[in-house]
Amino acid sequence: MDGNLEINVLLVEDSEDFIFYFQKNIEKIDIEKYNFQLQIKRDGYNALKYLSDNFDRIDFAIIDLNIPEIDGLKLISEIKTNEDYKTIKIIVVTAYDSERRKREAESFGIDGYVLKNDDFNHVSQSIIKRIMETLDVNNMEK
Numbered sequence: 001m002d003g004n005l006e007i008n009v010l011l012v013e014d015s016e017d018f019i020f021y022f023q024k025n026i027e028k029i030d031i032e033k034y035n036f037q038l039q040i041k042r043d044g045y046n047a048l049k050y051l052s053d054n055f056d057r058i059d060f061a062i063i064d065l066n067i068p069e070i071d072g073l074k075l076i077s078e079i080k081t082n083e084d085y086k087t088i089k090i091i092v093v094t095a096y097d098s099e100r101r102k103r104e105a106e107s108f109g110i111d112g113y114v115l116k117n118d119d120f121n122h123v124s125q126s127i128i129k130r131i132m133e134t135l136d137v138n139n140m141e142k
Helices: 015-025 044-057 072-082 101-106 120-141
Strands: 005-010 034-041 061-063 089-094 112-115
Touching: 005 015, 005 044, 015 034, 015 120, 034 044, 034 061, 044 061, 044 072, 061 120, 072 089, 072 101, 089 120, 101 112, 112 120
Parallel strands: 005 034, 005 061, 061 089, 089 112
Antiparallel strands: none
16 A cells, blocks of 8 residues: 555544543554544534545444434435445444344444443554455455
């Protein structure tokens, strides 16, 4: 990959601790290769509102299933059924260790499902790694 690739990420999460670790780990990324732009929304309503004006600038949406206003599954459904949002890749992050919830999220065509445990640092690193793997695969296909 040549140059500095801008990656726009929308994090929909209401845990301040998780947000802290996600931001901290984004800042560690090799800025010669990737330029992460992070937008944070703490509830589903504000995430949808943000997307309506910025959908063409978001590459990845990291969505917690348990968020206020509009729950994560409803938000995912809204994104996946809107033609304008079809290029946004979705990674679910959740504390729900439920096969039913996972299948429900996967039925919308999500791009990843990461279980959130008490080690927010490790979980956020796993999500960022998944984003970077997706980017590397996409660039190899070009």
